[in-house]
Amino acid sequence: MATASPTVKVAPRGAHVSPLRRRLDRFGDRALFGVCLAAAIIAAATIVLVGYQIVHGAQPAISKYGFAFVYEITWQPNFGEFGAGVLLYGTAVTSAFALLLGAPIAIAIGLFLTLLAPKQVGAVIGPLVELLAAIPSVILGFWGLLVLAPFAQEHLEPTLHDHLGFLPIFGDPQTTGLSVFTASLVLTIMVIPIIASISRDLFQSVPPELQDGASALGATRWEVVRGIVLPTTSTGVVAACILGLGRALGEAIAVSQVIGAGSHIDANLFAPGDTLASRIALQFPGALTELHQASLYYCGVILLVLNLAAGLVASWIGRRFGYAGTVAR
């Protein structure tokens, strides 16, 4: 009976391969891993290096003004006095306005694409809305300067002033149309495609059983949206809005073309203003002194902090509430 079970000779893995080849393969495996790891490290290092260099460039202004720079409102390069208060205000107002106007439109577009549009129509309109994000900011700004600003100055601003003039934000229209209001409209155009495409992806991830269940119980389409679609995706939509906010905060070129480079805080949206990013774009190439340059870097630091905070919060929400789809495009 039990004779020794036939011994099977198992050749060690790769034994038929020549030693040279084996060594080459071992080297190749390590080399490829090393190169890939290096690439990943470069990406991570870039972010750290960007932060370090910007803070480094701002050093003279940071040591001179400290934190007071953030709320100080004088900015007079000729007298060597700098403070980012006006710019911070302008950044906050333009971004908030853009988000207030853009987010509802963008979310509505997301709903339209997922729930209302027939498949073929959605397949055309979805990419078209994303194309809006592909228009370079300098072209959008140029269009804003020559087309949107005159239109706003002649039609939108007087109309709003006449009907809602009792609100201080809709004060007297200015002569040029270059205003915080126009800048906000341009930013609105920029945030819409970002929020719209993310919210469309979110809405598509809502389980159809839930929606069908609600419909079966007699809910109208709006009630399905109100009761099922929005509640299940609300955190993701908030994250999308924060990403849009990050985009609006940092836009330099288009804003600098249409905001009119004002230097005062004015409650009136139709007055010129300025933002952190746009001030950098406008004044950096002709910076007068080292302190002037350092102050512009300080603006960059503030911008970077706001932007990274927005990005981290969005990705934290995305992770915490499990929306893999919530990524910037």
Next chain:
Amino acid sequence: MSDPAFDPAAPLVPSGNLRRRQLVSRFAELGATAAAVVAIAVLVIVIWTVVSRGAKAIDLDFIFTGAPTGVGPMLLGTLVIALVATAMAMPIGVLIAVYTTEYSGARGSRILKITLDLLNGLPSIILGLFVFILIVDPQNKQTGFAGSVALAIIELPLIARGSQEVLLLVPAALREASDALGVARWRSILTVVLPTALGGIVTSTVLAVARAAGETAPLILATSSFDPKKFSVNPFEALPNVPVWIYKLSEEGNPEGFTEAWGMSLLLISFILFASLGARALLARSKRKLSS
């Protein structure tokens, strides 16, 4: 049935509360449709303005000669800047994608994903400041190369994410077949996985280039004082480029300059629209092919 007002012959139209609810729903649908119409209208208005005002400016002289009759140097410079940027960003981006799909664990790829998202979200003006202090300031002169570095940082996360998506679609069977033949890992990555995904990687790169080509903010700091008459392909001097020139002309406020700027905008926007639409279509096709 005990309802005295029940009239079986009444037409079936909603009334009262249901009527109100359906009205609200109808309004909401109308609003959503209107929002989409508004967005498309803005797109059409912007593009139509650029086309109608830019077409007048464009002829052969406009494309092939220098200032004052044309914008050839700017077109050439933008091409060079974008090429150099892509030459830097593409290998690194693809390697990052390989790293996340082949080597890193879940934790590593999550950290990398956050890093790439943050990079992607950085305001481009910040990258301008970055390359200024890193490259322009030490050399004390503006260079096209500095602009390329900034654009490379913009392209990097887009290429990495695009390639990663395509690499994840490479069928496991291909890789398993390669493993079963005893092929070393690096060989199967280089000769099986990457070639299969090549189409998708290239189209992701084209999308990234289309996004970077119109970036203005970093170039204003990196390469803005140039001679608009001189054709140059040397990335170690200030290269003329389209976005900065459009920006300058728009700031100058001179009507002839505006026409020139519209012409350049038309060239730039048509490149971007065709590249991104074409790449998108190709990308969708190659993804379909991979996943079927």
